[in-house]
Amino acid sequence: MTPLPSQSDTPLVRVHDLSVRFAGTPPVHAVNNVSFDLAPGEVLGILGESGSGKSVTLKTLLRLLPERKTRITGTIEVDGQDVLSLQGRALADHRGGVASMIFQDPSLALDPVYTIGQQIAETVIRHEGASKTDAMARALEMLELVRIPSARRRLDNYPHEMSGGMRQRAMIALALACRPKLLLADEPTTALDATVQIQILLLLRDLQQELGMGVIFVTHDIGVAVEVSDRLAVMYAGSFVETGSVRDVIRDARHPYSKGLLAANLVGAVPGTRLDAVPGAPPALSALPEGCSFAPRCAHAEAACSASPIPVWTGGDGRWARCVQASRAEAMAGAGGRS
Amino acid sequence: MISFILRRILYTVPIMLGVSLVCFALVHISPGDPLVSILPPDASVELQQQMMAIYGFDRSYPEQFLRWLGRAVQGDLGNSIATGRPVASEVFNAVGNTLILAVTATIIGFTLGGLFGFVAGYFRDSWIDKLATAISVIGVSVPHYWLGMVMVIIFSVELRWLPATGAGPGGSSQWIWDWEHMQYLILPAITMSVIPMGIVARTVRALVADILQQEFVSGLRAKGLLDRGVLAHVIKNAAPTALAVMGLQLGYLLGGSILIETVFSWPGTGFLLGQAIFQRDLPLLQGTILVLAMFFVILNLLVDVAQTSLDPRLQRG
Incomplete structure (x- = not known):
């Protein structure tokens, strides 16, 4: 598979042939042969429905999955470090120091019996060996950075004393406290009200531009993905099926699943007509079909779709889609002379 | 606050x-x-x-x-009908003896129970969890007067290591923390500690296992905390509930155990209560029950205050 080429020579993240299996009978193939690069300061949006393996991919980058039940193969490099070989203190230094994570529901991801200030300061003390006073000062600075009003007072608040949007801002402040080079955002707006969602998205985009970190943003919402990302990767049944710049994928999706996702969008839908939802449900990750996983739901499926390996169509600027028809269409276009 | x-x-x-x-x-x-x-x-x-x-x-x-x-x-609980002595001083003596026994049993029970429970919850479904769970289930299920008698038979009658009954040469009023007295304490204290140990172990295990399932633990790992840092968070989250259970158990122990104190002839409140009932000594019965009930009320107060200061969610609720 062709990885995304990056703008600079040394990518911040280099994932190659990553697969994640959860032990069980039968084992669950949560992530299958995923490869991608992320340049420093680049925002990659991973788009997919629930259970497509996007959160698992993200958690694997921090090695947050339960070790005993998980088998990870492939390679992950973040900032030149081989993440899969990290152990003990080195792994803890990676988490929160080099790469940190924003969770979907901040009311679950923050410790209920510690104040926001304590939780941020704790991270700073852990990674930078700062004194308590300095760490608290940094916590205040971070709360101001994420534009929490009356930040000084909020330092002493417990998570349950804040609103959902405020909590997510605090979570972002916590994640950014040690200036990570990579920010992993796991559906950070899904648990929020629509109006608050937009505020958080804008905040994230501003902070990304201000601090210049690389971001991997996981979501099932195309609108959200388009809003924040430079590049998109569409994920289905544990595999990337199409990647490319946001513009290219939105304007000219090649994989039938990406097309389906775009068609199912509410924007531009005619009231009173049925939405073009993608029919059927994703396959069980414990029993993936041979060949293209999307074939059973695909309107254009043919015999060639259930034979491995599925050919990959590649376009310019790191675009590719893994689809029999996309590849054939290109071949025919190529034979007929390029326009 | x-x-x-x-x-x-x-x-x-x-x-x-x-x-x-x-x-x-x-x-x-x-x-x-x-x-x-x-x-x-x-x-x-x-x-x-x-x-x-x-x-x-x-x-x-x-x-x-x-x-x-x-x-x-005013501290006057009347005179015992059976002995004619003031109830207050009888109860006071007995409470002192029960305190000695209960506090010792508490320290043993809560330390072991907390430890077993924590380890079991932390390494859930491992052999160490199964062992700790088995011990705590046995602790809760075995009738403690029977355990007391078995211990007397083994350690006093057969092995002759420890005295079977009583509270030592000083009797009920002059307790000293030396071996001569403490050897009388060992068997009843261990017997008494078994139930709170089992209950605390099971509670703490369930608490720790539940807390470790929660997403914020992933959050703690994701921000780079080492195991001991995560541990501190788990303990602080488990503390309020564990404390409430421990307070209740301490209350039961302070009430003295009629069965254990009778088996070991330990001159505490349970023993006194038994005596008062069998002799129909109304003033003594009233006085003893009243003092024990007050203990319970005060203990609950302390637990509430401690719990509230540990869990911010309770404070303003």
Whole structure:
């Protein structure tokens, strides 16, 4: 598979042939042969429905999955470090120091019996060996950075004393406290009200531009993905099926699943007509079909779709889609002379 | 926080009043004449009435209650019918002995229970979890008077390592923390610690296992905390609930165990209560129950305050 080429020579993240299996009978193939690069300061949006393996991919980058039940193969490099070989203190230094994570529901991801200030300061003390006073000062600075009003007072608040949007801002402040080079955002707006969602998205985009970190943003919402990302990767049944710049994928999706996702969008839908939802449900990750996983739901499926390996169509600027028809269409276009 | 404590203390006043009323009433609704046990069977009616007057049983119930309450507040719980000695000093002695036993049992039970529970919850479904769970289930299920007797048979009768009964040469009033006395404490304290150990272990195991399942633990790991840092968070999250359970258990132990104190002839409140019941010694019974109930009320107050200061979610609720 062709990885995304990056703008600079040394990518911040280099994932190659990553697969994640959860032990069980039968084992669950949560992530299958995923490869991608992320340049420093680049925002990659991973788009997919629930259970497509996007959160698992993200958690694997921090090695947050339960070790005993998980088998990870492939390679992950973040900032030149081989993440899969990290152990003990080195792994803890990676988490929160080099790469940190924003969770979907901040009311679950923050410790209920510690104040926001304590939780941020704790991270700073852990990674930078700062004194308590300095760490608290940094916590205040971070709360101001994420534009929490009356930040000084909020330092002493417990998570349950804040609103959902405020909590997510605090979570972002916590994640950014040690200036990570990579920010992993796991559906950070899904648990929020629509109006608050937009505020958080804008905040994230501003902070990304201000601090210049690389971001991997996981979501099932195309609108959200388009809003924040430079590049998109569409994920289905544990595999990337199409990647490319946001513009290219939105304007000219090649994989039938990406097309389906775009068609199912509410924007531009005619009231009173049925939405073009993608029919059927994703396959069980414990029993993936041979060949293209999307074939059973695909309107254009043919015999060639259930034979491995599925050919990959590649376009310019790191675009590719893994689809029999996309590849054939290109071949025919190529034979007929390029326009 | 201070206003919460004051309010909470204020709440205990009606509770204490209610408790004392129940104490008083309990004894009076129980059938039988309290003076039967000290009067000769052929006592004259005159003598009976004289004794009734001395103990105040001839007045109306509300009057008896108020007089009894008034004296109780001043520390006078009347005289024991059986021995004639002041109830307050009898109870005071017994409470001291029970405290020695209960606190020792508590330290053993809570330390072991907390440890077993934590390890079991942290390494859930491992062999160490199964072992700790088995120990705690056995601890809760085995009848402790039976365990006491078995321990006496093994360690006192067969091995002759430890004395079987009593509280040492100083008796009930002069306890000293030396080996001569402490050897009397070991068997009853261990026997008494088994149930709280089991209950605390099971509670803590469930708590820790539940907390480790929560997403914020992933959050803690994601921000780079080492295991000991995560551990501190788990302990602080588990503490309020664990504390409530421990407080309740401590309350039960402070009440003394009639069974254990009887098996080991330990002169504590349980032993005293047993005596008072069998001898129909009403003032002693009332006094003992009242003091124990007050202990429970105060202990609950302390647990509430401690719990509230540990869990911010309770504070403003």
